[in-house]
Amino acid sequence: MEGFKFKIEDEPKKPWEELRSKEESKFIEKYRNEVMLDKDTRSNIDQILTREAEEKQLDFAEEWFWKHREDVEKMGYNPNSKEKREIVNIVKEMGGFNDEEWKNNKDIEELYIFKSSIAPEKKNPLELNTSLLILNSLSNRVDKLELDIALKKGDGTSRKEKKKELKEIFKTQKEIVEKISGRDLEQESWDKMGRGPIQWFTTGLFSSFIGISFLYLEQKKRFTPKFIKEEIAKYAQAPEKAEGGIENVYKQVAEKLITEFITEKLKKDEKSKEELEAIKKEFSGPGVKIDNFLDSLIHRKEELRNLNGNWSEDKNGLEKFLGRFNIPLSGLEANDEGINQAIKEYKSAIKKQVGFVKWFTELVSRLFMLDKKKP
Amino acid sequence: MNAILLNNETLRSFIELANIGQDQKGILISKLPQMDLEERTELFKTLTNIYLLHFKKEAAIQQLNKNK
Numbered sequence: 371m372e373g374f375k376f377k378i379e380d381e382p383k384k385p386w387e388e389l390r391s392k393e394e395s396k397f398i399e400k401y402r403n404e405v406m407l408d409k410d411t412r413s414n415i416d417q418i419l420t421r422e423a424e425e426k427q428l429d430f431a432e433e434w435f436w437k438h439r440e441d442v443e444k445m446g447y448n449p450n451s452k453e454k455r456e457i458v459n460i461v462k463e464m465g466g467f468n469d470e471e472w473k474n475n476k477d478i479e480e481l482y483i484f485k486s487s488i489a490p491e492k493k494n495p496l497e498l499n500t501s502l503l504i505l506n507s508l509s510n511r512v513d514k515l516e517l518d519i520a521l522k523k524g525d526g527t528s529r530k531e532k533k534k535e536l537k538e539i540f541k542t543q544k545e546i547v548e549k550i551s552g553r554d555l556e557q558e559s560w561d562k563m564g565r566g567p568i569q570w571f572t573t574g575l576f577s578s579f580i581g582i583s584f585l586y587l588e589q590k591k592r593f594t595p596k597f598i599k600e601e602i603a604k605y606a607q608a609p610e611k612a613e614g615g616i617e618n619v620y621k622q623v624a625e626k627l628i629t630e631f632i633t634e635k636l637k638k639d640e641k642s643k644e645e646l647e648a649i650k651k652e653f654s655g656p657g658v659k660i661d662n663f664l665d666s667l668i669h670r671k672e673e674l675r676n677l678n679g680n681w682s683e684d685k686n687g688l689e690k691f692l693g694r695f696n697i698p699l700s701g702l703e704a705n706d707e708g709i710n711q712a713i714k715e716y717k718s719a720i721k722k723q724v725g726f727v728k729w730f731t732e733l734v735s736r737l738f739m740l741d742k743k744k745p
Numbered sequence: 746m747n748a749i750l751l752n753n754e755t756l757r758s759f760i761e762l763a764n765i766g767q768d769q770k771g772i773l774i775s776k777l778p779q780m781d782l783e784e785r786t787e788l789f790k791t792l793t794n795i796y797l798l799h800f801k802k803e804a805a806i807q808q809l810n811k812n813k
Binding site: 650654655 | 748749750751754755756757762763766772778780782783784787788791794795797798800802
């Protein structure tokens with residue numbers, strides 16, 4: 371398979387490569403025009419799926435790397451290597467990609483299905499259901515990119531490049547959806563919203579199409595164009611059905627963040643009895659209602675009501691808010707580079723909703739760590 | 746300073762709040778009592794990010810319902 375940097379040797383024939391049933395062949399013949407995609411879209415999909423496969427390869431390599439840390443260290447490799455692609459090569463050398471876990475990886479299997487169904491024009495047209503599977507895979511990629519942009523993930527690609535890929539994916543998704551539904555999304559977008567479909571990333575109607583693909587994965591039905599048109603009409607009226615898919619995606623992302631914390635941030639060495647005693651002493655006692663804390667931050671409640679972006683004016687409000695949690699803002703008088711930077715960034719952070727919470731969390735974390743360094 | 750935001754009770758309720766599976770919650774809660782200040786700070790940041798994700802998701806679903 372072109373595009374995959376790593377090749378699995380001598381795979382047995384996969385089910386989807388076997389002969390199609392008579393009915394499926396008839397179906398393809400009848401609906402080939404509805405399901406064929408043009409050359410640019412196919413090339414786009416190919417690139418996107420390759421990128422996604424590389425990401426999965428990298429995710430697998432990182433997990434394997436940490437699971438087999440002792441063996442990795444014996445071979446003289448440094449587990450703290452920042453070079454991510456290097457980790458993939460190391461894991462390849464150590465045979466990680468020959469493991470059952472990689473070979474039976476369901477996500478990779480799906481990607482193989484998608485790639486094998488991107489066929490040259492006029493020979494083997496795409497099945498309707500694989501169009502939906504591709505749509506689903508592209509949505510996963512969109513979620514990942516949006517998260518990476520929001521978390522400012524440093525992985526070698528710039529924010530600009532990530533945004534560019536999002537645009538390409540959107541273009542591809544739009545074409546697939548138009549082919550399946552027969553609707554002109556551009557025209558509808560202008561008619562309904564007075565603007566072009568580039569905004570459709572987050573609108574309900576587009577999410578409805580994606581919701582159908584999630585439904586497909588659950589029920590594994592074979593769609594006909596008529597069925598699709600009926601389902602789309604249903605989702606336009608009841609978009610909460612699309613929600614189940616969206617819920618799942620966000621949950622998966624959250625769980626990945628926790629996995630990263632457990633594997634990368636939790637210290638692996640055992641703590642001494644004295645250290646554990648000190649920890650117990652410092653961190654017991656009554657807690658605070660964390661949802662109130664976050665709610666006040668997100669919706670700028672109570673002491674954070676009147677923040678306006680001017681640091682010297684706003685300092686009081688922030689100090690009062692922090693005072694409730696026994697965090698003295700006077701820590702800022704210490705000449706700490708991180709905190710000075712935070713103050714510089716305050717003016718632009720205050721303009722954002724989610725961004726402000728992140729800024730605040732960083733500031734508070736720095737204050738905690740600064741306090742620890744005090745004699 | 747009394748790191749009340751990072752103590753066991755606060756972090757335990759923060760973990761319960763997160764939109765993750767029960768098994769991950771169990772792992773975090775069992776490891777919590779041994780976590781030192783650095784680990785707790787990182788956990789706090791991670792849980793905040795997850796909370797913000799949840800907030801973003803709710804906003805997306807609301808947008809979905811607006812376009813009914």
